[in-house]
Amino acid sequence: MSSRKKVALLPRGTVSDEAVRYMFRGQDVEFVYCKMIADVFQSTANGHTDWSVIPIENTIDGSVNLHIDWLVHEVDLPIRAEWVFPSIQNLIGDASELSSDGNPAHWEADKIKKVMSHPVAMAQCLQFVRSRLPHAELETLNSTAEAVRTVKSNPGKGWAAFGTKLAAADMELDVLEEGVTDHDNNFTRFLLVGNAPYENATATTYKTSILVTLPEDYPGALHQVLSAFAWRRINLSKIESRPTKKKLGSYYFYIDVELALDTVLMPAAIAEIEAIGCQVRLLGSYPSLPYEQT
Numbered sequence: 001m002s003s004r005k006k007v008a009l010l011p012r013g014t015v016s017d018e019a020v021r022y023m024f025r026g027q028d029v030e031f032v033y034c035k036m037i038a039d040v041f042q043s044t045a046n047g048h049t050d051w052s053v054i055p056i057e058n059t060i061d062g063s064v065n066l067h068i069d070w071l072v073h074e075v076d077l078p079i080r081a082e083w084v085f086p087s088i089q090n091l092i093g094d095a096s097e098l099s100s101d102g103n104p105a106h107w108e109a110d111k112i113k114k115v116m117s118h119p120v121a122m123a124q125c126l127q128f129v130r131s132r133l134p135h136a137e138l139e140t141l142n143s144t145a146e147a148v149r150t151v152k153s154n155p156g157k158g159w160a161a162f163g164t165k166l167a168a169a170d171m172e173l174d175v176l177e178e179g180v181t182d183h184d185n186n187f188t189r190f191l192l193v194g195n196a197p198y199e200n201a202t203a204t205t206y207k208t209s210i211l212v213t214l215p216e217d218y219p220g221a222l223h224q225v226l227s228a229f230a231w232r233r234i235n236l237s238k239i240e241s242r243p244t245k246k247k248l249g250s251y252y253f254y255i256d257v258e259l260a261l262d263t264v265l266m267p268a269a270i271a272e273i274e275a276i277g278c279q280v281r282l283l284g285s286y287p288s289l290p291y292e293q294t
């Protein structure tokens with residue numbers, strides 16, 4: 001039997017595709033492209049793939065709540081690694097339709113009736129939309145690659161997309177404007193989740209992600225949770241409250257801790273939090289891989 005690992009991700013030509021090519025550069029893994037994020041998760045949850053790759057947070061728009069909620073409520077797949085990757089969007093369309101002389105650089109705003117993209121990509125380009133395409137209708141789809149494909153299959157309608165250069169090349173469309181993301185330093189954080197372990201000999205930084213549900217009748221419980229980390233001098237890199245989906249006004253806290261679980265301090269901090277009546281669910285303890293420009 002082949003030991004080649006299978007990784008589920010959004011379609012070819014998406015930002016996820018670029019990020020996964022970067023993460024697994026030089027390694028022999030099989031990419032299983034899925035139409036939308038729910039399919040990505042399901043593919044690993046039902047054993048068809050070893051891992052899923054999930055965009056979880058980005059510089060401009062913050063957490064991708066839909067993806068965090070899937071990870072927490074719909075599947076039980078441990079986090080195996082995280083890494084960041086720059087997400088660069090481009091305005092893509094057919095220059096013969098969107099400019100008067102067919103030159104991509106001469107695209108005209110009033111010829112663009114609608115721009116499509118993934119919601120995360122759209123959120124990253126809103127200033128560009130406001131200043132350069134104020135009259136265009138906006139539509140969000142399952143991925144940037146789907147948006148580019150939709151433009152390709154609807155010629156003559158004045159449609160354009162925000163997406164990658166790879167998707168533009170695949171669909172034989174033009175890059176009308178490069179790098180339309182609102183801030184240059186725009187990175188997306190990706191998670192590798194799944195039941196198969198992931199080894200990375202080069203990792204030097206580790207994180208542990210936990211979900212904490214506070215007892216209802218305990219004033220100051222969050223303060224106690226934070227102090228369990230604070231007096232041990234353990235750094236938190238993220239804390240976010242999300243609805244439990246069980247009752248209005250009931251929340252859990254998603255906490256990223258900058259320490260591996262197999263250190264003396266971490267189990268002690270978790271035991272202290274449990275002792276005050278909080279429920280703690282471990283989402284994973286994993287390497288945090290730096291981005292090195294290739």
Ligand SMILES: O=C(O)C(=O)Cc1ccccc1
Nearest residue numbers: 014015016055118121143144
């Ligand atoms: O649709 C894509 O290209 C994705 O991979 C989702 C996404 C979009 C924008 C930034 C990061 C991930």
